[in-house]
Amino acid sequence: MDKMPKWADVILTPLISLVLAMAISALVILAIGESPTEALKTMVDGALGSSYGWGFTLYYTTNFIFTGLAVAVAYHASLFNIGGEGQAMLGGLGVALVALALPWPHWGIALPAAMIGAALFGALWALIPAWLQAKRGSHIVITTIMFNFIAAALLNYVLVNILRPVGSMDPASARFPEGAHLPSLADMAAGLGIEWGKNTPVNITFFIAMLACVLVWLLIWRTRLGYEIRAFGRSEPAARYAGINPVRIIVITMLISGALAGLMAINNVMGEAERLVLNAVEGAGFIGIAVALMGRNHPFGVFLAALLFGFLYQGGGELALWTSIPRELIVVIQALVILFTGALDNMVRMPLERIFLSMRKLGNG
């Protein structure tokens, strides 16, 4: 029998961890001489108070869904993919190469092509660490981190020496053709006669991200491959004994994970910037780790956690704009969420289990 009911495991523990992380964040804000309540009010107003704020919140949410799913899928196979940042960078390169290759007549054609480019490049960037882990036993955590650094150097080289238009000083690609312009949610709402979220970057990719959540759920819990991934993640010797090939699972899982991280580029590179710039990912790959841990590696949890971090990210931007609290507060909150929901999980879980056990004894006695 489980020590505590399922709802306590799935909802209560992450919620308490989140409250603890937020409480410490509030202390940090107090310590630098600002008011936590004012900060929270500014964040809520800025991120959720208007359709303009929502437009940005949902844009960031879209990024974090992809990177969160990437971490979650790998985590089901007990692989800790910290390379989402680099994979998303390379995904951006894939999108840029596709978008700049042809004078696309319509986004409806450009989008699937760019998605293939993004997923392919992201997956390729995950393939080498995956192969090294599977075949050579080199630790995937460190190799994926190294690949983030190498991706940044590679992108820098490609942007400066290959993709940079003649005469431009900026390390950035040319603008994508008109036909590769994705419809924003504001355009789509306007088509229905609703004025919503003017001049915000959230675009059709948001729906693709939600679709990705459903597909990942189907993959993990409704397919043979998903079963093998979970079995492998639970116990490698048992999976091996059951005839599951570890090399195949590691490589396939990381390819899916990298492809998901790469797909984020549809949102930020094709949907928002419409050209490839340096540091287009802005740390979203790392936030994916917090999102996956917070969301308990379940696609629905990832969606909710991505929404939370979308709010934090947009709210953090507003904080930097209106108060003297720097943007980096978000990195601190992100670190605390990872610490409490990930590493200090037992600190919350052990007392809770004790409470539930004693309650059950009282109920029986």
Place this chain on the structure above:
Amino acid sequence: MDFPTIIQILDSAVRLMTPLLLACLAGLYSERSGVFDIGLEGKMLMAAFTSASIAFVTGSPWLGLLAGIGGAMLLSLIHGLASITFRGNQLISGVAINFLASGMTVLLGIKIFGLGGRTPALTGGGRFGEITLPFAETLRDVPLLGPIYADLISGHTILVYVAFLCVPLTWWVLFRTRFGLRLRAVGENPASVDTAGVSVTRLRFVAVIIAGVLCGLAGAYLATGLSAGFVKEMTAGRGFIALAALIFAKWRPVSALGATFLFGLLEAIANRYPNLDLGVITIPSMFMNALPYILTVIILAGFVGRAIPPRAGGEPYVKER
């Protein structure tokens, strides 16, 4: 390439390998005791920030060094709490510590100094000065050995010598003392140490704290010895490179010296020749900068020999009841 150039590159390699060596030894203590530590990066970063801030405010690099050790140790204790006391995932804890350091240093830096995350430049007495060893000037004219002594061995800050002394010291502690024997045992088979009546928790905490002290030295050297002040993200992956060097050195202190020297040399060459001209092709600077990271991947891939980590590494110890 002439002799003085080689001496200059080697000299720069010694400077650049010092933080790697200290961090590598920090990881060695931690991992030999069975606690994985990918938070070396964050601890170094935090130490760099606290040491630069205190050195600037007080004008004393020694107080800065203490503050650096304190900053790194605080994060070490968090890591110990998460991975030893609460038996959490050591990798996740390390990742959290890296982000915590990355966010807190900039947050506090902007708030305190208002320079966009930097600390004000340290001048004169705020930094560790270079030590000229005795007779360095008089011996300079001796052919071959003179310049090696005067330019390569002499003229570093005290922390460089401390780092190099830490290598034999670590070897002695690890292989010649009772504590070292227990430390190695707890990383291989904690149950046996427990059966012998020695506390696994205490041993691992001591190891994690030693790692904090060494990361503190590494960070302080980065900010008050190698450069003059703290810059955002100034560790630039050195913590991870140190981990790769640790694996390359197969968790042995003397080999760690060679492994970190290799990385220091690579960085020194990349700094000296941003665009390396090999006659046929010119290697672009981006590639040269990425070289340490690429080498890390190659080393991790085991193409340079098989490395077997401490057997109980990464596993929290649950006492039998």
